[in-house]
Amino acid sequence: DETTLVLVEPGLDKRTKTYKALHKAATIITADPLTDRQRPAAERWLRQLASRRGVSLSPAQLRSMVERALVPDEKGYGGTIDQLQLAHAIDALAQLETVTDDVIATVLPPAREFSVFDVVTLAVERRGPALRAALDELRLSHDPYQTAALIWAQWTQLAAIACYGEAGEAEIARELSLHPYVVKKTKPLTTQVAPADIRTLTQRAAQLDADMKTTGIPPWDAVESFLFAVAGR
Missing domain, CATH: 1.20.272.10 (Zinc Finger, Delta Prime; domain 3)
Structure with missing residues (x-):
């Protein structure tokens, strides 16, 4: 079993005792909030995360996963990218020998089509x-x-x-x-x-x-x- 702890910090100070203790005891994933208009940045973040977990993804697969993790903003501002959902998907893919489009569709269902x-x-x-x-x-x-x-x-x-x-x-x-x-x-x-x-x-x-x-x-x-x-x- 494992526990996912989500910490929301407006400004992360890596010098604190809390951060240093977490760094020793856990795997830390830094995820600055990304919006629909920052998809290239989200793809870079996802590629780096996947690489650390030994998961190889093509550019098309990276785009597809970011698209699937997009959560529309009900007020019409565009939407945000659910990085926690992407992190869980990478964890699942890391257990497999081969990553295909069908496997990605299984671990990361398409985002809701309409807002x-x-x-x-x-x-x-x-x-x-x-x-x-x-x-x-x-x-x-x-x-x-x-x-x-x-x-x-x-x-x-x-x-x-x-x-x-x-x-x-x-x-x-x-x-x-x-x-x-x-x-x-x-x-x-x-x-x-x-x-x-x-x-x-x-x-x-x-x-x-x-x-x-x-x-x-x-x-x-x-x-x-x-x-x-x-x-x-």
């Missing part, structure tokens, strides 16, 4: 079949009330960004106190929905939210009713 942010995009782009598939997937792992709240919040952001028309992304982010990445991803969507439709759909979202709280409509029903109304506008 909550994706379903709003699919609805705006009128991609009905993909929207259906995304919602079916989200139902398996997401809390319905939290999902509904995120959908309403994302639509509210879209409606607010649409009000600024041709204003620059930096100005919109500053005025609305939004993350610049959210504005960058959402602003192109606003041009695909007519202002009148935005008003009508915003009213529908507000009514469905109220119905969830007063009439007991199941949250998944409310979410699907709204998103397919967006897709069918």
Whole structure:
């Protein structure tokens, strides 16, 4: 048996007695947080970790493993790479004589294909079949009330960004106190929905939210009713 101890430190001081004691008694894996936009750095980190464990991975396999370990950010900021999941996968691969793509798929299942942010995009782009598939997937792992709240919040952001028309992304982010990445991803969507439709759909979202709280409509029903109304506008 073995124990995995995860320590979160804003600044790791290797001079401390605690670090020195851990270094003597355990295998230490340093994993600075990496985001979706730092995939090359994640691949380098993974290659070094694999090399230390005697695991040989091709460039394509490194890319595949990093892709599989990507955890989408539900707020639409891009996502982070689950390095602990990668470390466990390397431990499993180190027990094998040959590492194949099929073996990697077994020890490291594909990342979830859709995030909550994706379903709003699919609805705006009128991609009905993909929207259906995304919602079916989200139902398996997401809390319905939290999902509904995120959908309403994302639509509210879209409606607010649409009000600024041709204003620059930096100005919109500053005025609305939004993350610049959210504005960058959402602003192109606003041009695909007519202002009148935005008003009508915003009213529908507000009514469905109220119905969830007063009439007991199941949250998944409310979410699907709204998103397919967006897709069918």
